[in-house]
Amino acid sequence: MHAYLYLAIAILSEVIATASLKAVEGFSKPLPLLLVVAGYGLSFWMLSLVVRTLPVGIAYAIWAGLGIVLVSVAAAVLYGQRLDVPAMLGMALIVGGVVVIQLFSRSVTH
Template structure:
């Protein structure tokens, strides 16, 4: 279950990171509230995952999911670059996330 919590925490990290863009410097109330809620849920789920998964692994996976997710969302929501080298770099991050999961034996 810890890995599921960590994955969901990473998705909420994507939500709050993208949400920051929509808050326009925390000047828009609804996006600000939703962003803060997403932050809270993301940190809470990360903390639950860290009960079982080592902190270095959990944090690296959490930030990796967030980085890849936000970069992909940026490509579609904000017309950011879809350059092949950028996509290959994102695939390297995904490879690292998968690698951390594979070498984290004995953890829930």
């Protein structure tokens, strides 16, 4: 069960880091840069703990898939970036893929 807590932390810290990239403005803003470095560092550390329990492909699929969706939500909230219908449909398919992996894949160890 710790694996999913670590995975959630990995996803959230990666989302914070990625969402902060725009605010770095060519490495000229120290606070967003600190969020980027710390966020990615924490994310990869937590992901390295996750793959002790979950298969790396499954862990990465969940991490990347949910990260894509959450970064898009963060970009909409923080920067006013909007997605069109095809982009939202594509992200819905990504979320659907993560759900299929979790519910039906025998590759996921519980």
